[in-house]
Amino acid sequence: MKKYLLFLFLFLCSGEYTFAQQIAPLTVEKIMRDPKWMGIAPTNFRWTADSKTLYFNWNPENKTKEELFKISASATKPIKAVEKEDEKLLSLNYIYNKDKSLGLVEKSGDIYLQNFKAKKERRLTNTMERESSPVFLTNGDIVYQLGDNLFQLNLKTAETKQITNFTKGKPAGRTATKPATEQDSWLKAQQTELFDIIKKRNADSRGGARGARGRFGTLTADTKSLKPLYTDDRFLNGVVISPDGRYVTYKLTTPATNNHNTIVPNYVTASGYTEDIPGRTKVGESENVSQGFIYDTQKDSVYAIQTASIPGIKDIPDFYKDYPKELDTLKKKNADRQVNFFGPLWNENGSTGIVVATSTDNKDRWILKLDAATGKFNLLDRQHDEAWIGGPGVSGFFQGITGWIDNNRFYYQSEATGYSHLYVANISTGDKKQLTSGKWEVQSVQLSKDKSTFFIKANKEHPGITNFFKIGVNGGALTQITSMKGLNDITLSPDEKYLAINYSYLNKPGELYIQPNKVGAKAVKITESTSAEFKSYKWREPDMVSYKNRYGADVYARVYKSDNPHPNHPAVVFVHGAGYLQNVHFGWSTYFREFMFNNLLADNGYTVIDIDYTGSSGYGRDHRTGIYRHMGGKDLTDQVDGVKFLVEKYGVNPKNVGLYGGSYGGFITLMAMFNESDVFASGAALRSVTDWAHYNHGYTSNILNEPFNDPIAYKRSSPIYFADKLKGNLLMAHGMVDVNVHFQDIVRISQRFIELGKNNWELAVYPVEDHGFIEPSSWTDEYKRIFKLYENTLKK
Incomplete structure (x- = not known):
């Protein structure tokens, strides 16, 4: 009997061990499955208007689609919600009257009035x-x-x-309107002199609607x-x-x-x-x-808003100095630049409207006080950048983080110090006060209901750690409210007493926590979403490191160490996409597939580095704009300097280094394989931009201006011009229905390789995939090819 029990115990332990190791060793097939195998994190957090209940979408049972859940602010266990009954309780984005006793909201195309004191709702419109x-x-x-x-x-x-x-x-008649001649004036006067009906109609037109006929006969004299x-x-x-x-x-x-x-x-x-x-x-x-x-x-009366009074409206961008002939033409033309307006944003009593204006070349952003009686402006703030306006809360594509504290104070964000911070302007005096400062960024701002406090999200502690803070509208100490190391995304309850926190860590996907909105309060974990299979593998916490690039700037990176490095000591550089994006943070990455693939590579003897290269977000203006007029410049040398760091600190063999990335990461991979061929032996370029003259306007024109006015920038930034320098082994992969980076991009560079007689490249095409792949079979095929590339080129 004892032997039987011992056998059973060993069998059960063996079974547990087998389950615990079922995902190990990692394979491409396993990690590239439908992400549901990992567990689905909660999303879409929203509070009820009374702040008593939080609703969110979740799928803990791995069903076909997510469901609605709810939890009270003081509870710890969520329950399923009844959508039709519960959704109506959710907080709506009301427009309030002055004392906030009434609220307006649009629902299904009609307007409703909510009386908060009487707790009654009144439908104001009911139309098709x-x-x-x-x-x-007012x-x-x-x-x-x-x-x-x-x-x-x-x-x-x-x-x-x-x-x-x-x-x-x-x-009527405007299309044929021509300047009146003396003959026209004479004929008009003659008609008036000769015909009584003309005199009568002229008098009627001067008297407004008198005598005009409507649907029910003659309009009364008081109709306007x-x-x-x-x-x-x-x-x-x-x-x-x-107002x-x-x-x-x-x-x-x-x-x-x-x-x-x-x-x-x-x-x-x-x-x-x-x-x-x-x-x-x-x-x-x-x-x-x-x-x-x-x-x-x-x-x-109607009049046009005047741009001539905007300071710097005629300024010519500095890059034209590289084109003397065009610069001389622009100087002679002396024209106003085109401007986009946002607003006006009116203060509560309607005495002042603020307009946020951006030049269409996105090198200026003005905050302007509008004189509505004349259409002219008075300047409150001007941000000028010879690269382009941007950064958290500042982006030139919209009005940014702006608003009124009271009838005399207006808040906004600015990169004036090199980092995006919060400012308040006094409308009467024009004085400006900077509320936050330091080598970190304010990433979001919310004004409290009583308008005494700003709640902000910022990366003050470390570029890769976000927390929730508060600061008075008059300045003072910045007080930290959350304390969990990682990424903390906050949904504040309407009464501002509770925080719903979407918290994630390096190797832990996001989960819901609830915390009282108090300093030192404890955040309570509400959800547990990751599957047992996902937990069965010990996902690495990459080393969070920084190094100096060749220009003396700090560059941050994640390093995935191998416990058993291959004798060749190979390394792989992962290049994140989007350009202006941050991936070296202490939270769960949106590149979760790449995170898992980097773990797989480390399991197989590779050292992997993931770099927030020049152009990435989270590090201030100079890092953001360091790629101006030269993509594939500092952003590429940061990868090369990262390899040097791996050689010196992690014992990597510099002859066995590869890299991979998608979109902007694919672009960098191509530039690396062409212009740094002595550093990178192989590369996988996915959904890559190969020629920036073929990408979209909003993104590209900021960084490289336009092909016809700055061809120098495009020629030195586009991989297609350097295709002849390919030496190592290159894999390219691209979706054929990519509406972002078009398949044409990869076809054009393929033709260049053919004409150049290059034979160390291959192209994998995915007929049903857009820019971001959907099908697990496509992800699997793509990453099996990447892994095979490295196994064949970096270990042999």
């Missing part, structure tokens, strides 16, 4: 069309948009009146007609009314013409025919041009 963008005026009335126009609702009388009369097209606001052939957008109801600002946008939209052929289709997917334009194509206008409802 969509009413949107409701706001309170007199208590409500304004909303229906179609292109604004309507004002008096809550006391229930009267609704139309405020604007945007009219598509041009005024609305001035037509003609949009011509332009698009109307950005309609904003001032006092007097001024309506709007933009008319002229669409770009003569552009060439790209086409992406789709070969594997249900129809059996090749079908075209309409694509984006390429960098350098014409952009839409917008013009701002102000409609004064009291004066019934």
Whole structure:
């Protein structure tokens, strides 16, 4: 019996050991399965309006789709929610009146009014069309948009009146309008002199609507007609009314013409025919041009917003110094640069509107005080960057993190010190105060309900650790609220008493924690999402290191050490994509497949390094813009300096180094294989940009300007110009329906290799994949090829 029990015990232990080791050794097939095998982390956190309950999406049972869960702020165990019953309790994004006793919200295209004291909801509109963008005026009335126009609702009388009369097209006869000649004037005067009907109609037109006929006969004398606001052939957008109801600002946008939209052929289709997917334009194509206008409802007049008064509006970017002829032409032209406007953002009493303006070359961002009576501006702040405006809370593509503290103070972020920090401007005096400072970045900002405190997310402790802080609106000490080492993404409850924290660590995917919004409070873990199979492997905590690059700047990296290095001491460099992205942080990476593949490589004797190269986010302005006019410059030499670091600190053999990456990482891989062929023996370039002149405008023009005005930047930054330098072994992989980096990119460089007679390259194509692969079979095939490349080139 004892022998039987001993045998059973050993058998069970053996079974446990087998289960614990079932994922080891790692294989490409195992790690590239549908990510559900790892466990699905919770997402989409949102609080109820009373802050008592947190809702989120989760799939702990690995079902076909995620489900809705909920938990009270004081509980520790979530339960499934009943979607139809519970979703209505969620906090809505109300627009409040001055004392916050009333709230407006759009639901399903209609406007609702919530009375918080009476706890009653009133439906204000019920139409087939969509009413949107409701706001309170200072007199208590409500304004909303229906179609292109604004309507004002008096809550006391229930009267609704139309405020604007945007009219598509041009005024009658405008298309044929020519400057009046003396003959025209004489004929017009003669008609008035001869005919009584002309005199009568002229008098009627001067008297407004008197005598005009409507649907129910003659209009009464007190009926007021609305001035037509003609949009011509332009698009109307950005309609904003001032809180006092007097001024309506709007933009008319002229669409770009003569552009060439790209086409992406789709070969594997249900129809059996090749079908075209309409694509984006390429960098350098014409952009839409917008013009701002102000409609004064009291004066019934319209005038254009003036850009001439904006400081530096005529400045010519420095890069034109490389093109003397073009520079001379621009100086003679002396034209205003094109500007995009965001706003105005009005203070509560409607006395001041702030406009955020960006130049279309994205080298300037202005915060401007609008004089609505004239359409002119007074400058509050100007950020100028000869590279391009950007950084957390600053991006030139939108108004950034901005807002009012009270009727006289306006907050915003700026990279003026080289790092994105929080500032407050006094509208009356023009004085500016910097609230945060240091060699770190403010990444998000939320003003408290009582407007006394800013809650911010920042990487103050380390570039790769984010935490939640608070600071007074007048400045003072920055107080840290969260303390878990890693990435802490916060969803603050409406009453600001609780934090829902999406927390992750280097080798641990995100989980939900709840913490009271107090210094020193404990964060309580709510979910456990990772599967037993995922936990059965001891995922590495990579070494978090930094080194000096050749320019003396600090570069941060993750190093995955091998416990049993191969005798050749090979190494692989992983290059993250997106360019402006941070992957060397203490949290779970969005590149989770690559994280697992790097573990697999380390298991097989490789040392792996993952570098936040120049151009990555999280490190301030100089790091962000270090690739200006030369992609494949400092961002590439950072990889080379990283290899040197591995040789010196980790004993890597410099003759056995490879690299891989996708998108921007694929681009760097190509540049490395061409321009640093003595450093990298092999490389895998995935979904790579091969010629920046064929990428999109918004991203590329910031960094390289445009091909026609800065060809030098494009020629030194595009791999296709260096294809003749390929020496090592190159694998390229690309999805054929990639609507981001088009398949054409990889086809063009393949043709270059053919014409150059290169034979040490191969191309793997994936007929059904877009830029980000979906099918596990595609991921598996791609990474089996990468692994085979390294096994054949770095170990032999």
